[in-house]
Amino acid sequence: xxxxxxxxxxxxxxxxxxxxxxxxxxxxxxxxxxxxxxxxxxxxxxxxxxxxxxxxxxxxxxxxxxxxxxxxxxxxxxxxxxxxxxxxxxxxxxxxxxxxxxxxxxxxxxxxxxxxxxxxxxxxxxxxxxxxxxxxxxxxxxxxxxxxxxxxxxxxxxxxxxxxxxxxxxxxxxxxxxxxxxxxxxxxxxxxxxxxxxxxxxxxxxxxxxxxxxxxxxxxxxxxxxxxxxxxxxxxxxxxxxxxxxxxxxxxxxxxxxxxxxxxxxxxxxxxxxxxxxxxxxxxxxxxxxxxxxxxxxxxxxxxxxxxxxxxxx
Ligand SMILES: Nc1nc2c(ncn2[C@@H]2O[C@H](COP(=O)(O)OP(=O)(O)OP(=O)(O)O)[C@@H](O)[C@H]2O)c(=O)[nH]1
Ligand SMILES: [Mg+2]
Numbered sequence: 001x002x003x004x005x006x007x008x009x010x011x012x013x014x015x016x017x018x019x020x021x022x023x024x025x026x027x028x029x030x031x032x033x034x035x036x037x038x039x040x041x042x043x044x045x046x047x048x049x050x051x052x053x054x055x056x057x058x059x060x061x062x063x064x065x066x067x068x069x070x071x072x073x074x075x076x077x078x079x080x081x082x083x084x085x086x087x088x089x090x091x092x093x094x095x096x097x098x099x100x101x102x103x104x105x106x107x108x109x110x111x112x113x114x115x116x117x118x119x120x121x122x123x124x125x126x127x128x129x130x131x132x133x134x135x136x137x138x139x140x141x142x143x144x145x146x147x148x149x150x151x152x153x154x155x156x157x158x159x160x161x162x163x164x165x166x167x168x169x170x171x172x173x174x175x176x177x178x179x180x181x182x183x184x185x186x187x188x189x190x191x192x193x194x195x196x197x198x199x200x201x202x203x204x205x206x207x208x209x210x211x212x213x214x215x216x217x218x219x220x221x222x223x224x225x226x227x228x229x230x231x232x233x234x235x236x237x238x239x240x241x242x243x244x245x246x247x248x249x250x251x252x253x254x255x256x257x258x259x260x261x262x263x264x265x266x267x268x269x270x271x272x273x274x275x276x277x278x279x280x281x282x283x284x285x286x287x288x289x290x291x292x293x294x295x296x297x298x299x300x301x302x303x304x305x306x307x308x309x310x311x312x313x314x
Pocket of ligand 2: 057058059079143
């Protein structure tokens with residue numbers, strides 16, 4: 001084990017930052033680090049906060065940090081924005097909203113954008129969470145802008161998913177219908193100081209009423225929050241705790257995490273195959289091997305691809 005591993009396990013902030021940067025870059029060095037850290041992971045509880053841009057996610061996270069700090073828990077926050085090219089520090093808005101925690105050693109906040117992740121943003125954030133986990137963070141929160149597939153992806157990587165919505169978005173609940181209903185363990189209607197909150201609650205309740213339920217199903221609670229005034233946030237952490245208890249009973253958490261491990265191994269394999277294929281085919285392009293034969297119809301792309309796969313001896 002090297003120095004960086006030891007320092008991360010000891011909770012050294014600069015080592016954590018360096019570890020996450022390595023993981024983001026997808027360098028072979030990062031793989032060694034993650035292998036060393038892996039036995040030290042599994043204690044952190046992972047929470048996803050996802051919802052529309054400007055929905056108040058960061059404001060909400062800021063209040064959750066406060067509550068968890070009062071419970072003496074160390075909190076890591078990964079602000080994931082797939083549309084942002086920025087990464088490294090916290091993006092300006094997050095920095096402003098969470099700045100009072102900046103000097104707190106028990107809080108680590110980091111933005112992760114789409115730039116420079118050879119293994120993909122999803123893998124990079126999972127690796128970052130593992131680093132924080134090994135460093136002794138009790139809670140790791142993923143703040144993700146819910147657009148398209150991103151919230152579904154994040155849901156697969158956390159233990160509890162909080163779906164944030166705000167009243168008055170019009171067809172927002174309609175949007176929720178399309179797939180995201182399934183991923184929410186908890187609904188937070190933020191900006192509940194706004195008009196339309198009651199309607200939003202009723203619409204969500206209606207949607208939930210058609211959900212297929214049995215005695216094993218966790219009925220997602222609907223929590224109203226006014227993040228900017230710190231209202232409803234204790235209820236929200238309470239709901240997260242309840243969902244955690246639910247997962248902890250009957251081995252559900254272990255099952256959920258094993259599913260996650262499966263996805264992760266799948267992603268690692270796919271990434272490596274992808275890199276290998278790109279290199280292998282660049283070679284073909286340079287030497288004209290196969291390509292001319294396919295072009296002149298002596299063979300076809302399927303046969304060539306099949307032959308190349310056989311080189312892997314699988
Ligand atoms: N009225 C009202 N405004 C709020 C509430 N919570 C947050 N806001 C405001 O909403 C704006 C956006 O808040 P953020 O916390 O940055 O929202 P976000 O979802 O993190 O935004 P992105 O990360 O940019 O997608 C800010 O101006 C907040 O002050 C609330 O409960 N009520
Ligand atoms: Mg934010």
